[in-house]
Amino acid sequence: MPRNRAHCARLNWKCWKKGGNGRAADWNNDCKRRPTAGAEFFPLSGRKAHHRRKETMHLRTGVGPVRLQVWHGQDPQDQHWGIPIREAWRLQAHQQMSPALEDKLAFTGTLAGSYEAAALVAGKWGCAVDGSVIHALVQRLGNRAEGQRQPRLQQGPPPENQPQRGASELAVLMIDGWFARFRGGGWGKKQSRQEHVEWHEIKTGVFYLQEQAAHTAGGRGVIADKRVVRWQGEPMELGRRLHWEALRGGLGRAQETLVLGDGIPWIWNLKADRWPEALELLDFWHGSQHLWELGRAYHGGDEAKTAAWVEPRLHRLRHGREQAVLKEIAGLKAPRGQTRETVRQQKNYFAGQAGRMNYKDVADRGWPVGSGPVEATCRQDQCRFKRPGQFWTQKGFRHLSALDEARRNDHWDELWLTA
Secondary structure (H helix, E strand, O other): OOOOOOOOOOOOOOOOOOOOOHHHHHOOOOOOOOOOOOOEEOOOOOEEEEEOOOOOOOEEEEEEEEEEEEEEEEEOOOEEEEEEHHHHOOOOOOOOEEEHHHHHHOOOOHHHOHHHHHHHHHHHOOOOHHHHHHHHHHHHHHHHHHHHHHHHHHOOOOOOOOOOOOEEEEEEEEEEEEEEEEEEEOOOOOOOOOOOEEEEEEEEEEEEEEHEEEEEOOOOOOOOOOEEEEEEEHHHHHHHHHHHHHHOHHHHHHHEEEEEOOHHHHHHHHHHOOOOEEEEOHHHHHHHHHHHHHHHHHOOOHHHHHHHHOOOOOHHHHHOHHHHHHHHHHOOOOOOOOOHHHHHHHHHHHHHOOHHOOOOHHHHOOOOOOHHHHHHHHHHHHHOOOOOOOOHHOOOOOHHHHHHHHHHHOOOOHOOOOO
């Protein structure tokens, strides 16, 4: 958009002001573009509009509202009526915002904690807009993002985004889940046999290459390029989407692959289906939590005895003596009373994770033994999708999630390639 009168002249825009002292803002807020050569040609057919006439088009932009004089006419190729310049700019029939303004508002909508918060932020940088407008924009663009993803997934392996990069030592895949509130079948009804609120698991996957992990000067972990995928539904669909993004991020040229999870069966079933040759590792923090639960149940809740029993065994787990610890756990005799079932469950848990606890071997190679990146991602997601008063519809969640993933996974610019 024009910045001042001289800029308008260079763009062949005719601008004027309705009073004032001729400041640049006056020209910005009331500009009119003189139809120039080519503005009467439809972009797809390349044909000049027949029966054309001039019209005034209003457009809201990042620098304020503008008025433009445009051609309206009929495309001689397919006989449709339209405004060639709107089609060239990929504006929809009733679109009143410039693509650049939609870009800024949608981007803000994915980062702010709510649509209302996004509207407040937009107002601060000079665009007074209601939260419902940002909501509608996010839903439209999120639907477009999801629509663009489906053909990508069906086209086979994607090209790497950095093909010049050398082979990596390790590709890391971390998978977890969290729950969000959705509107049930009885939502909005005073009396209904259906649930008003339903909780659904949001399965989340993270991919990165080991050399992309680093630490700040203060010791905080950071990842330079992280792929994030979430899905509310069957685990295999999460795997399909995560695998595609991982291939784009360099999975295919990694010498080894490591999958970390918290012990939930669906994670390891997904791993076996999608990445059967990858190494498996139970997140150390989750393993330690189960060991503490086992210790409390075995010692009847006595914290002093529990700590004295758990801490040395955690040390052994972490430093290469996991088989001895697992053998000891398997030989525990469940006590009588209320804690008997807990001890039995935890013994079964460790028996099922026995092949996923070689922490020393993994750590000695400089690889991660904890699933912190996906845990952090889940917490960040909950700050956006699990705030007080948020109850999602299936479409509302899916569209915002798709738009957020487009931002995180470098597909954002593709949203503006198609109308």
